[in-house]
Amino acid sequence: MEYQPAHRGRGPDEALNIPATDTIVAAATPPGRGGIAIVRISGPAVPALACALVGELPPPRQARLARMLAADGSAIDAGLALHFPAPHSYTGEHVLELQVHGGPVTVERLIRRALELGARRAAPGEFTQRAYLNGKLDLAQAEAVAALIDAASEAAAGAALRSLEGELSARVQALAERLGELRAYIEAAIDFADEEIDFLSDTALGARLEAVRAQLAALQRACRQGRMLTEGLRVVIAGLPNVGKSTLLNRLAGYESAIVTPIPGTTRDVLRERVLLDGVPLEILDTAGLREATDPIEAEGVRRARDAIARADHLLFVIDAASDPEGEGWTQLRGALPPALPVTLVFNKADLCPLGPPVMDAPPGAPARVRISALQGAGLAALRAHLKECFGLDAAAEGTIAARARHLEALERVAAHLQAAGDALQGRRASELIAEELRLGQRALGEIIGPQDNEELLDRIFRSFCIGK
Numbered sequence: 001m002e003y004q005p006a007h008r009g010r011g012p013d014e015a016l017n018i019p020a021t022d023t024i025v026a027a028a029t030p031p032g033r034g035g036i037a038i039v040r041i042s043g044p045a046v047p048a049l050a051c052a053l054v055g056e057l058p059p060p061r062q063a064r065l066a067r068m069l070a071a072d073g074s075a076i077d078a079g080l081a082l083h084f085p086a087p088h089s090y091t092g093e094h095v096l097e098l099q100v101h102g103g104p105v106t107v108e109r110l111i112r113r114a115l116e117l118g119a120r121r122a123a124p125g126e127f128t129q130r131a132y133l134n135g136k137l138d139l140a141q142a143e144a145v146a147a148l149i150d151a152a153s154e155a156a157a158g159a160a161l162r163s164l165e166g167e168l169s170a171r172v173q174a175l176a177e178r179l180g181e182l183r184a185y186i187e188a189a190i191d192f193a194d195e196e197i198d199f200l201s202d203t204a205l206g207a208r209l210e211a212v213r214a215q216l217a218a219l220q221r222a223c224r225q226g227r228m229l230t231e232g233l234r235v236v237i238a239g240l241p242n243v244g245k246s247t248l249l250n251r252l253a254g255y256e257s258a259i260v261t262p263i264p265g266t267t268r269d270v271l272r273e274r275v276l277l278d279g280v281p282l283e284i285l286d287t288a289g290l291r292e293a294t295d296p297i298e299a300e301g302v303r304r305a306r307d308a309i310a311r312a313d314h315l316l317f318v319i320d321a322a323s324d325p326e327g328e329g330w331t332q333l334r335g336a337l338p339p340a341l342p343v344t345l346v347f348n349k350a351d352l353c354p355l356g357p358p359v360m361d362a363p364p365g366a367p368a369r370v371r372i373s374a375l376q377g378a379g380l381a382a383l384r385a386h387l388k389e390c391f392g393l394d395a396a397a398e399g400t401i402a403a404r405a406r407h408l409e410a411l412e413r414v415a416a417h418l419q420a421a422g423d424a425l426q427g428r429r430a431s432e433l434i435a436e437e438l439r440l441g442q443r444a445l446g447e448i449i450g451p452q453d454n455e456e457l458l459d460r461i462f463r464s465f466c467i468g469k
Ligand SMILES: Nc1nc2c(ncn2[C@@H]2O[C@H](COP(=O)(O)OP(=O)(O)OP(=O)(O)O)[C@@H](O)[C@H]2O)c(=O)[nH]1
Pocket: 240, 241, 242, 243, 244, 245, 246, 247, 248, 259, 260, 261, 262, 263, 264, 265, 266, 267, 268, 287, 288, 289, 290, 348, 349, 350, 351, 352, 372, 373, 374, 375, 376
């Protein structure tokens, strides 16, 4: 299937003028046994390889029953051969797909035969990287391919598909165009410097800038939801030793993942569990109890706990409600924790306290509090509901589009430039300043769909793909 790029990095002429590359081969299906396995070959040597491997270059896009041949002419397997001539293929290059019996020996023999014939093994994501370089997909769409493959829930898959079909790219592109129009308008005014004062007091200009900012804010919301679906959220459980952190992790994970003992200082390593909260993947980290440890192993555990906290999206600070009903532990440690990190105070061991409800409350200006018994499971439903609310999780929300942290960071930079442009406009500062901020905003948007010259970024993105995609 071919996807419509919402944005093409190159013109159609350039797209046909594909630079000479080598030919790559990989299994497109997962390793192991299966009904069918697909070996995919892409690159300029495909016509020659096809003749050697299956005795002919199959007619475009028609399945041909073929014998796949070893060097001595004996059969490796019999199956289907499909040829997608450039540029009408996934990668934009000549592609040969071989559908064979799904056994690892056959697949490896076929790949080795292709290597003998001059192909090389593909790196992770290299087929999709070529699709991007040949203008078949823009970068946001290419990343959506990985998001779709990695999707852990139906909602995540739906969001990835929307990005793959170009929704994120189209919205980014629309924003970039609006910024471009505004910039052109301002730059035109700069050329007629006499009228600049009138022009800066033009309320229509302010209104247009506001409209673009609102459009950006809506996209940021959709992407934040999407990032939660694709990358999940990191929830760190922390607190003093022995308050029941590991018991809570086990309860949330649904099995005995962490060692629980009555001895303070039991947990040393950071333990991670993936759980789905209404279709949204959460990574829950259990950490060592925070205290001045003299034991070097425990001290290292505490250092790792602090590292985990520094990278958390949300902190569950656990308190032993039986021995510390006022939450002194929190008062004592809060100063050493990242100030902007959203926190929920979890008063645990409620079964040992005579205190009944409330299970949940949120005093104004202070972290929300929830009372639970990790041991018995009481209050866990309230805790889950609370987390969902904190994250604004609505996996079924219309219009959620798969996004990564990288996209959100770029959008935040755009927002900062638009803010600066707005401030400059309000302060009646030089129009050149406003135009420059808009230009920087446009450039940040451009990074989402296709940085032209950032090889390191491209490498990082495609390395996270599986081999064969
Ligand atoms: N009664 C009661 N006991 C609990 C509860 N949660 C945990 N405990 C007990 O408290 C002790 C410590 O539990 P852990 O889960 O190991 O506590 P921790 O915070 O992970 O401890 P460290 O890893 O040492 O920091 C164990 O004996 C648990 O059985 C609870 O809700 N009620």
